[in-house]
Amino acid sequence: MNEPLLCGMAQTALDRPDPLFRMGNTNCGGCGLSSLMQMLRHAVAERRVQLVIPASCAAVAGGAFPHSTYGVPTLMTTFASAAAAASGTASVAQLNGEETRVICVAGDGGTYDIGFASLSAAAERNEDILYICYDNEIYGNTGGQRSSATPAGAISANTPKGKPEQKKDILSIMAAHRIPYAASLSLAHAEDTLRKLRRALDLQGFRFLLALTPCPTGWKSEPALGMELLRLAVRSGLFPVFEIFDGKRHVVNIEPDFSDEALNMYLSLQRRFQESGLSAADLRPAIDRYWQNLRALSGRIVPARRNA
């Protein structure tokens, strides 16, 4: 696969003609969810898909009846129900011999917090679902309150002095369910993201993808800088980009340079970190610990190949 044009995002003849996520929706400018949905459209191509979306910005962005932002059949569920409702639709598709791929698109609140029990149970049952969490590290839809995905030190609408607790490591938790596939996505690395989206679309069983999606409104950052922020998060090692097969085999996809420069830049470009005075030196020990563990799990010291 070689798609150099626009980082692999250029439309080709193989692409899905109708967008998954149509123009004119109500997402904020620079929303990472919008970028994710464009990449998902590209990866889905001709596949028949259904979306299941719990209460979230993604639900609001769907627009008001009878119009819909989503270009495929979509089911909106209650906040905690995405994985369970998707279990139902996926089961019926399977009973009827249909090739439909059922995709949950849920925010971090609906994934890490309120929807966690149904997510964990669907993973334990190994339902045939692709679950994508777009993680903007905040309850964006309600005005930016902390979730268990909010990183330590970030100011949110209900943690005015910065959140004291660390971000939950959802990817490891999902891997512990020994699901066929779990991976983190960096939207700034389109080729790697598309490869993993396609892999996840085609695998059977429960697949979990975690995408860090910039939220300029909640992160108090420049809307145009979203992709740059992601590059910095990946480069500094703050957001590790890797995949886990069957809960066992860990493969690092993008090798960071672990520079403090990138980390400081990441923090300084978001007002949510500025007021708590967080610096690279504060974050570095946790990043190092995480990577030490990841190195041990992935069993290699040299950078992984980008294209598997």
Added chain:
Amino acid sequence: MSVELISANHAAALAATLAARANRKGRGFCSGVYPITPSTECMEYLCLQEIEKGRVLRVESEHSAMAVCIGASAAGARAFTATSSNGLAYMAENCVAAAGMRLPIVLAVANRTLGPPWNIWADHGDALMLRDHGLIQFYCADNQELFDTVLCAFRLAEDPSVMMPAMVCMEGFILSHTVTQTAIPEQAQVDRFLPLTAVPHRLGETAHTLGQMEVPHQTETHRRQHHAAMLSVPQVYTKIQNSFERIFGRRPADTVHAYRAEDAETLIVSMGTIGATAERVVDMLRAQGQPVGSLRVRLFRPLPSETIKHWFAGKKRIAVIDRNISLGFGGVLWGEIRGLADPGTVVQNYMAGIGGGDVRPEHLENMLADLRPRRIAGLPAMMEVL
């Protein structure tokens, strides 16, 4: 047609199984289930059945059990689940969602007191909590009636002019665990009775979103449509009764079950199994020359007001017995129907069997003895049943 010795829980599960198999040539059957006393045996029995083109998901909560049914129904399959009490309370959010999305899911409820303090015995308060949110509600008095009503509920919920979830309620233990002979039809008969499930708004090929945002005037329109569909239920149900009778050779119970009510001066009005006890009391008192009758409200939502009004006309006294209490008000059934009687009629509310107390004939006789000298109705009375 065979006769089996089964509990009401098993009767509900068996009706659901036959309905599930009847959709094997359609989009199949899918159900999410979770155990809770006293409805557990219903889901257990369902899990033991072989269902062609069917799947029963053993999920992690009632909330998810209904979510699975929502997903399945939105994909066009037949869907069923069963729960009780706090399980229903936990499921409530998704019950309301299923109603709002007009998904024809059938839900068997073994009525049980809400806790804590924990109490596993019968009380209608759990199902009545969902009174106002667009789910059809039936209350049954015996196993055969429950079996028939579950089958009818599938046909009713999936009727194109109704298209909404339906609850079929049985009092926990009193009915759910009572084992009686129940006539079970052949699969071929059920196949004839239940058309293949067709959810017109199911997720198909075209891009449309189910359950998305609405602005106030759209919600108002949808509520109006839902309300109108609700009000059509008694009419549709009569047609279903006729069809049921043609195919199975017996007529399922009416929305309001009247017993020796025609020439009665005093009426006992109730829901569920208390109605069966009331009929015994009516026989006893009639033998003593007292003109008493019984009215059992089987369909609570939509409330068949006209039918109840018809039976109330000309009565002197009416005892409304509630196995529930709306705290700060009184019995829920009484609150709903007291205005349907003639202006001069004494309509007195008795709440009995709250928290699962055994309401026996002598308790009903005590209530009637209390009612007899009354010229005007008093405050709702809570009757101890010891």
